[in-house]
Amino acid sequence: MDEQTTPKKTRRVGTLAFALVLILAGVLLMLYQLVPGFDLLWILRFSPAILIVLGIELLFYSSKPDAKVRFDWLSMLGCAFILCIVGTAAVLPTVWNLWGPEREHAASRIESEKVAGIYNALTGDPALKSRVANAHVKVWISHAASDSYALQAGDECALYLSFTAEYDSDEAFAADCQAVVQAADANGLGFTTYYFSSCDDLQEGTRYTLDCNAAFPVGLTAAQLAGRVEKEYYYDGSAFSTEADRDSYIRAQLENEIEQEYEATHDGESATREYLDSEVARRFAALNGTATPETAAA
CATH class of the missing domain: 3.30.300 (GMP Synthetase; Chain A, domain 3)
Incomplete structure (x- = not known):
């Protein structure tokens, strides 16, 4: 006769962690209401402890030969959801203080x-x-x-x-x-x-x-x-940004203006470089109020 084996019990890893998160979240929310200045972000600071609890659960059930280990994904999602709810409740007052209408x-x-x-x-x-x-x-x-x-x-x-x-x-x-x-x-x-x-x-x-x-x-x-x-x-x-840049711009504008005037009065003929330089110098000096009788008469 074949020896009958004892069926293994299914153990869900995550149920204990979810229960602890529910208890901790409830306690912290109560303290937040009763204790002025209580920092609700403590639950987020200690959230890595959930991983420790899950690890302890996994080791504990894995050591039992008659246990079949499964992850309780619904409980794990519940842990994440509770952390998001409490974290949002903790952050909202800070956001309101920094950007609120008051x-x-x-x-x-x-x-x-x-x-x-x-x-x-x-x-x-x-x-x-x-x-x-x-x-x-x-x-x-x-x-x-x-x-x-x-x-x-x-x-x-x-x-x-x-x-x-x-x-x-x-x-x-x-x-x-x-x-x-x-x-x-x-x-x-x-x-x-x-x-x-x-x-x-x-x-x-x-x-x-x-x-x-x-x-x-x-x-x-x-x-x-x-x-x-x-x-x-x-x-x-x-x-x-500098006087030199401004003066270079003015001289370029004057040179272009003088060249156009010269071409208009000399049947399209271009002015010589010597003429352009001297005329630019004369007009630039006049703009800056430094024209001499010689340059003014030129």
Whole structure:
């Protein structure tokens, strides 16, 4: 007679892990409701423990000769689903604090207050205030939510200010920038960064810019601060990074203009290089206000 074998029992790996995840998720959600400031992301930090539990289950059932091991895929999917639900619940408050409408409204309110504040701060210097073309403020709130969203350490508050004046030197522009910084500091406006510029709609001439952290101008003279000033050179609405680039552009434009004039008055004949060079030099000097009686008469 054949010896009958005992049928093996099916053991599903994953059921215990799913049960533990359900219990842990319930406990953490309860603590999240009852304990202020409780970090719900703990369940995500310890999610690798699920793999440990699955491994223990697999080893335990595999060691039994009468057990037939199968993975409980439905339970494993349930674990992943619970982790996604709890993780989403943990992340949503952070996302709301960073991009929610309350934070945006608070930033907009602070920006309006700061713009009014800088104009009030310049009231004591009417000449300087009259040279201001435009001022606006940008605020970035990075701290956690509060009742008022008042600016705190780590937040950014930048002033963008442009002047109407056309300055004749780096130092003159830097002096106005420094006066604005000092006025803002004296009135406790708390700007963290400054972005200054002259003549935003400039067509011809030199445009000055100065970007600096609020602490940088402290203790410097206007002449020292001028070393940080950057310039752009404009001609006919086009911007150039150096005077040499601008002058080359002007000379090329003049040469093309002179050549066309010469051909129109000489039956299509081209002008000589000597004539072009001398005429370009004369007109370029006239444009820059340096024409001499000799070049003007040429």
